[in-house]
Amino acid sequence: MATKQKFAIDSYYKTENEHWNKWAFDMFADVVGKELFADPEQPLALFDKAIITLEKGHETPFVSVQKLESDLNAQKLTPAQKLFILDWTCRYLNNSSFPEGDLSQACELLEKCRNKLKAELQPETPFTLDIRERLKTLIEKELAVLPETLQSLEPAQRLNIICKLIPYVLPKVEAVSHNEGEPLVFRP
Structure with missing residues (x-):
């Protein structure tokens, strides 16, 4: 891993927000452990972008969730990778409070997307x-x-x-x- 990339990864979990730092570092540890992504910075960037997208679109949760889905589809991720990002996003939303507004509706919509992806990933019974x-x-x-x-x-x-x-x-x-x-x- 190049030095620039190490600093870029560190920048995701070394911010002024301790709550965010904890979640970003836990996610990074999970990324490294599961080895779903070739580039460990990609899920951190997508997670960051997902939270920002949902936070900015808190008044229109359906639109913001659709934008998040289109962003994930644009990255050409596998269903397992998408599920990983959505899992961490939902967990973060459930355990965080936002001064901009309530993100519970967006979280419910994300849960539906997660369930759909889980159904795709489950092997069919013989x-x-x-x-x-x-x-x-x-x-x-x-x-x-x-x-x-x-x-x-x-x-x-x-x-x-x-x-x-x-x-x-x-x-x-x-x-x-x-x-x-x-x-x-x-x-x-």
Whole structure:
């Protein structure tokens, strides 16, 4: 990391505002820890810009949140990077007070954006798990009504179904071991 860049990064969390310094440094530590960004200054600059944008647009929270989203989209960030910036912005807004006005509406709108991004990032559940659950419930329902179904069938059909179900009910011969009685080897 170049010396100029180190000073630029330090300038984000070495200001006169101690509250801001704490949050900016905590965010920088998280940036370094998660390694989501190639340039550690980029999220700090975006975080700073996000807070300034929302603070200036406190009277029109919808417009300021849209501007923030367009700024993030202009940076061509991944959804995980956008979520990182929005998470830190929401946390800062929830734990700060602003003399210019109330930013709770902007924070609520940011929460909606965060939830949308989280949904994009969550892996889809495998379809096979869903199929297994459906098959399990279907078989349980069919087994519950099996006695009535068998009684309504003719004797030949009933015997056919019972013969097909026997292998599922009775254990296989290889799986059965004896403890007493017959010897292991048959001797005539």
